Amino acid sequence: MRKGLTKDTSSDINLRDDVNEQLQKLEEEVRRYRKLLEVSASFQSEMDIDQLLPLIIKRATESVKAEKCMVYIYNPDKGVLWTKLKGNAHTVMIPHNQGIIGWVFNNNKPYIVADVYSDSHFDPSVDAKVDFKAKAVAVFPLCNRRGKPIAVFEAINRVGGGEFQSEEVKFLMMVAHQIGIAIENALLYTELLSTFESFIDVMAFTIDAKxxxxxxxxxxxxxxxxxxxxxxxxxxxxxxxxxxxxxxxxxxxxxxxxxxxxxxxxxxxxxxxxxxxxxxxxxxxxxxxxxxxxxxxxxxxxxxxxxxxxxxxxxxxxxxxxxxxxxxxxxxxxxxxxxxxxxxxxxxxxxxxxxxxxxxxxxxxxxxxxxxxxxxxxxxxxxxxxxxxxxxxxxxx
Amino acid sequence: MRKGLTKDTSSDINLRDDVNEQLQKLEEEVRRYRKLLEVSASFQSEMDIDQLLPLIIKRATESVKAEKCMVYIYNPDKGVLWTKLKGNAHTVMIPHNQGIIGWVFNNNKPYIVADVYSDSHFDPSVDAKVDFKAKAVAVFPLCNRRGKPIAVFEAINRVGGGEFQSEEVKFLMMVAHQIGIAIENALLYTELLSTFESFIDVMAFTIDAKxxxxxxxxxxxxxxxxxxxxxxxxxxxxxxxxxxxxxxxxxxxxxxxxxxxxxxxxxxxxxxxxxxxxxxxxxxxxxxxxxxxxxxxxxxxxxxxxxxxxxxxxxxxxxxxxxxxxxxxxxxxxxxxxxxxxxxxxxxxxxxxxxxxxxxxxxxxxxxxxxxxxxxxxxxxxxxxxxxxxxxxxxxx
CATH class of the missing domain: 1.10.3210.10 (Hypothetical protein af1432)
Known part of the structure; x- marks a missing residue:
């Protein structure tokens, strides 16, 4: 790039514009990566899913260009996607085949839309459940190691209005990937702990039977x-x-x-x-x-x-x-x-x-x-x- | 920055040099972050520690400016730090208080040195064990969620010679952090699986006793x-x-x-x-x-x-x-x-x-x-x- 530099003033100014734009873009990218690493590190330190979920929602909302982030975790026994509002106070359940959240989960594909109220997959009753009026959303499946969806990540209402932009979507996908890993690990850990406790319970029961x-x-x-x-x-x-x-x-x-x-x-x-x-x-x-x-x-x-x-x-x-x-x-x-x-x-x-x-x-x-x-x-x-x-x-x- | 632009040619060239340097630095940083995310994603998908260890060593060596990377995992029962060479063929054990690896583990601090053979903590017998002659090394503790060391990460021989530079050390620390998370999860999973199997074993034993x-x-x-x-x-x-x-x-x-x-x-x-x-x-x-x-x-x-x-x-x-x-x-x-x-x-x-x-x-x-x-x-x-x-x-x- 230095080789091509010219003495001509007007093209010099264009070049400066280009270079500045490029610099800004790179700086923005570095800033995002740093944020991502920091956010991801904070997820990794929590294994209790009930503690992890509000932490993810809080940290993700701070890090991306959206008014609110939500995470819905799939419960295969009940066939619902669930989340908690205001810490642990209130659990919301959405049938796994309902609305955009359900579509993303079942199709294992992202879904980006500028105005949900004009979208055929949108189910307004979800807005009522989470008490938040959505407009633009970017929704991503969260997958386990085998690529099977275990949860859904949603960014609601782009800060600044309009549809989420392609660079933002890319970043959201990276955030979603990190969240997926953290959720899978926590679910696995919780499950193995339940197994451990239930074995001890059976052993206590066995002595009773004897x-x-x-x-x-x-x-x-x-x-x-x-x-x-x-x-x-x-x-x-x-x-x-x-x-x-x-x-x-x-x-x-x-x-x-x-x-x-x-x-x-x-x-x-x-x-x-x-x-x-x-x-x-x-x-x-x-x-x-x-x-x-x-x-x-x-x-x-x-x-x-x-x-x-x-x-x-x-x-x-x-x-x-x-x-x-x-x-x-x-x-x-x-x-x-x-x-x-x-x-x-x-x-x-x-x-x-x-x-x-x-x-x-x-x-x-x-x-x-x-x-x-x-x-x-x-x-x-x-x-x-x-x-x-x-x-x-x-x-x- | 654009405001300060001047028509003077010599300062223009200085500015271009500055900007180019800055661009290169940012590009390098973005490249590193991308590599880190990619490497870290590959770690997360493996839970079997015997598969994970060679994978980590391979991917880390590809990603950092070092001829070779090593990871030593602490075995608290034997009081050693162990690793495997050439896939799973050959296990190397180092007493947890021996050499630079042991120092880093016990002190929970990084250790960067340009020439190990003139370093007081260095133990040349480790070189013989791993069949690799070290010169410059950067060694980091890998910690669990509670900040306690569970393993050690070592980058050996800077590509291009000399001591590892501060930017490189920063990147190595980020790589080490991701490796630490992956190892802790794999160890945890392996441990819980052993627990599960041993409970079933005890239940089978119980029927025998009856x-x-x-x-x-x-x-x-x-x-x-x-x-x-x-x-x-x-x-x-x-x-x-x-x-x-x-x-x-x-x-x-x-x-x-x-x-x-x-x-x-x-x-x-x-x-x-x-x-x-x-x-x-x-x-x-x-x-x-x-x-x-x-x-x-x-x-x-x-x-x-x-x-x-x-x-x-x-x-x-x-x-x-x-x-x-x-x-x-x-x-x-x-x-x-x-x-x-x-x-x-x-x-x-x-x-x-x-x-x-x-x-x-x-x-x-x-x-x-x-x-x-x-x-x-x-x-x-x-x-x-x-x-x-x-x-x-x-x-x-």
């Missing part, structure tokens, strides 16, 4: 352990982990013969030894599960709930801080539920009696600080009326 | 079902799904009392009804698991393995194509293993006898086309010598 008289024991122990752990001041993640360990703590009973587990009379020494083996079996079986790094101590927490603070427990006779904190918490939750439930060998105590019983083992069977947390939790949450509400809620899910 | 005489039954049925499904010509994904359903097909037995399940003599009608309930219980229990969309029919496939092609099976008396194909496959695998194993009520048949037994039920108990696939699979894989090898392999994992 030992019907203690039905619901694993769930109640998990609930109590969660309450004590929270009262103890542990982090949300750790509380959740102890909850899971609580659900699984008796899993080793799967290997104890029915005849022993369900025996109404007193167990002989041999039978008692077999029962005691369940703690070790819980450890052995749970160790086969590939827990992620952070949850890797679940087998230990779940299986050492029969160790005692004074070292007289089983299977190892560990004492005080040698026993994982989670196991010391589950130990109290376990005994509290055993005392207050029907069993083959005793009638249930009242909650208040069981509270005294736990207190009397402070520093003997149980870690004194965990007993203190239990008492605080009991006094706040475990009086029978509050408990009934809590249990109903936890069973209903 | 009914010791049939130990290994679930695994063998899963193995046979996989072989038949593959011979039937099903896709890899479907074969895998049938394998999982095979592992879980007897899970409902968890609700049958030991005394009935392990009874050596003939069952009375009531007891037989209780045994038959296990098929329905398999369905009920597995339905509690949140399987991903593609795997959602596992409960059905697993639970209908006692339905018969001629409609005389249980629990529903479904017939022919009403029964899911996967269940028709597991039905044959289940009977073949029952016939060839010790049970409370019979001694095992030889494999050849069981083959004839299956064949005699073609079109009666079993789908004729599935029987044909079973026979082909049997003749290829199930003669005793081959089978022993296969079982050893599958048990050894």
């Amino acid at each position: 030992h019907p008289i203690s039905r619901g024991h694993s769930r109640r122990v998990a609930l109590y352990a969660k309450g004590i752990a929270r009262e103890f001041g542990l982090s949300d993640d750790t509380v959740e982990k102890i909850h899971w360990a609580g659900l699984l703590h008796d899993y080793g009973k799967i290997s104890v013969p029915d005849s022993i587990l369900q025996k109404a009379g007193k167990l002989d020494d041999e039978e008692y030894e077999q029962i005691k083996r369940h703690a070790l079996m819980t450890y052995r079986i749970l160790s086969r599960i590939h827990f992620s790094r952070y949850m890797r101590d679940i087998p230990l927490i779940a299986s050492e709930h029969h160790e005692r603070w004074d070292g007289k427990g089983y299977p190892f006779g560990k004492k005080d801080e040698q026993i994982p904190l989670g196991a010391r918490i589950i130990a109290i939750a376990d005994v509290f539920d055993a005392l207050t439930s029907f069993r083959e060998y005793h009638s249930p105590m009242t909650f208040a009696e069981a509270r005294e019983e736990i207190l009397s083992e402070r520093g003997k069977m149980f870690d004194p600080r965990v007993v203190d947390a239990f008492i605080r939790y009991y006094d706040k949450e475990l009086d029978p009326y509050k408990l009934r509400q809590t249990l109903w809620k936890s069973m209903g899910k | 009914h010791p005489i049939s130990r290994g039954h679930s695994r063998r049925v899963a193995l046979y079902a996989k072989g038949i499904a593959r011979e039937f010509g099903l896709s890899d994904d479907t074969v895998e799904k049938i394998h999982w359903a095979g592992l879980l097909h007897d899970y409902g037995k968890i609700s049958v009392p030991d005394s009935i399940l392990q009874k050596a003599g003939k069952l009375d009608d009531e007891e037989y009804e209780q045994i038959k309930r296990h098929a329905l219980m398999t369905y009920r229990i597995l339905s509690r698991i949140h399987f991903s969309r593609y795997m959602r029919d596992i409960p059905l496939i697993a639970s209908e393995h006692h339905e018969r092609w001629d409609g005389k099976g249980y629990p529903f008396g479904k017939k022919d194509e009403q029964i899911p194909l996967g269940a028709r496959i597991i039905a044959i695998a289940d009977v073949f293993d029952a016939l060839t194993s010790f049970r409370e009520y019979h001694s095992p048949m030889t494999f050849a006898e069981a083959r004839e037994e299956i064949l005699s039920e073609r079109g009666k108990m079993f789908d004729p086309r599935v029987v044909d696939a079973f026979i082909r699979y049997y003749d290829k894989e199930l003669d005793p010598y081959k089978l022993r090898q296969t079982l050893w392999k599958s048990m050894g994992k």
